[in-house]
Amino acid sequence: MTRANPFLLKMSPVVQRYALGVFSVAVALGIAVFLFHHGIRGIEFPVFLIAIALTVWYGGVGPAIVALVLATLAFNYYFTEPYHSLYVTWADIPYYAVFILFALLITWFAAVRRRVERKLLESRDELQREVAIRTQQSNLLNLTHDTIFVRDMNDIIIYWNRGAQELYGWSAEEAIGNRSRDLLKTVFASPTDDQVTRAQAIRSDVLRMGRWDGELRHTKADGTEVVVSSRWSLQRDERGNPVAILETNNDITERMRREDEIRGLNLQLQRRSSELEGTNKELEAFAYSVSHDLRAPLRHIIGYTELLQKHSSSATDDKGRRYMTTILESAKRMGTLIDDLLSFSRIGRAETRETMVSLNQLVKEVQSEVGQETEGRNLTWKVGALPDLYGDRSMLKLVLLNLVSNAIKFTRTRPSPEIEIGSSDQPSNGALVFVKDNGVGFDMKYVNKLFGVFQRLHRADEFEGTGIGLATVQRIVHRHGGRIWAEGQVGVGAAFYLALPRP
């Protein structure tokens, strides 16, 4: 009624309510006067009651009092004797009492109504908030890639997120309402117990501790199997009764497959390494028996030949003596070969004892060891600053000794032999050491043969040697994680480069 009036709309709500009181009483008065003049009596009292009731209902207590006062005055003035006077007789009193009682009654009704209305609004708001939170939660659950579903205590699926749909292939509509273990064909990873016992054990675990995690096998909508890492948590109502189980699953099929693969590879590796170990042991036994058994007959050949030389020196001619010398030389050469081969094989088998090694110190030691060979020769040494390296001292010394001995050997025919040992840093955090000479050199065509066992690029009567020195050098360098290579030119010289890692 008030909302329809544009004039009333512009007023403040309080003024509106009071205006409502005044207006209702005025209208009631108008109707009552109109009816009174047309001879219809007895209606005026209910009309005023309605006006008061309306004001109380819609306007509240303040306007109701105003309306009550106005209605009382108007009723007294127009409709009680003496008419057109505010004189109050005893006969009027019941009317006023009814007015007041009626107003009180309506006020009470209105108050009750408002209270109920407020409560209703509050619970509606609460409901809306709840709905918003739930929607958000559900959206969040849907957002995650984890597979999440909820099943009630009868194993019926009641919630199914998007991750579950992606993993298993059933939509929420298809999955909800199904029995989880029937739909997914749950198989527990249990080597010993049967599935029923296992399921019961897990169920009682969940009921007792509120949670469980482990591995499961599920069957997807397309029939393929997945292995999942599963976490269950029990949901209880306010009274503590279990109502549902929330199951979060992660697909670990691929991980399991890789783990299996790695296990397989490890087994293979173990087998190979034990095979290798066996081979190594055999090789060691071989070298050991070579060391013992091959040297003994040689020793006898040499020993008895020398005894023979002594005993028959007068009885044999020059030819016989030359034969015996040749036998001795050959046997001794074979002895050297065996010894070199043994020391070469020992490099591969021996454990390295690594310490900080000063290469300059090693060069000094090597120089003094080869001092006898170089005596009386016009040899020029050029030794630069060399790095300290982390490695096996005796092995690294053997490397330098071999390279230096070679340099001395192959510069023997030179009038002014020169040996240069130096180093330069490598970009890749290593050290580069070189040994150069101006000796007879070698043809780069054969550079690949240089480091092979028993490979020689010179005739035995030119330069002696067994062809094992550089093979040994290479083996040591490799064991230290380094590289070795050579450059040479016939008649000009040779250079050997070692690239060794720095600590």
Add this chain to the structure above:
Amino acid sequence: MESIGRILLVEDDPKDTELTMTALEEYNLSNEVVVATDGEEALDYLYYRGKFQRRSGENPAVMLLDLKLPKIDGLEVLQRVKADDNLKMIPVVVLTSSREERDMLSSYKLGVNAYVVKPVDFHEFVNAIKELGVFWAIINEAPPGSVRKK
């Protein structure tokens, strides 16, 4: 010729034995040598057992011991000798073809007095034997219990 056994040579190879004896002959030490051809015989000699049951004399002045021997190998002989209070004073020289580090290490761990690799070269061999024989049999003060040559 009764050997007085100041040197116990434990060697299974007769050729090596002959060469060793030749080397010792040069110092007139060969008649003092007793040869045991395996580890068991060496122990028999030391403990007066078997064919050495009735041997005369005391402990040898020195034992030249090969490592690779039939029946009981050299390292075991060495271990038993060094474990016996009565025998452990006998100087033991391991005389072997083996240049293997582990043989050397085990020998020294067992308390060997010297470790000599038999040289392939006969001259070196003779020199080594001579030095050993002379050093341990003549120059070195023999431990109590071994008989000194008059």
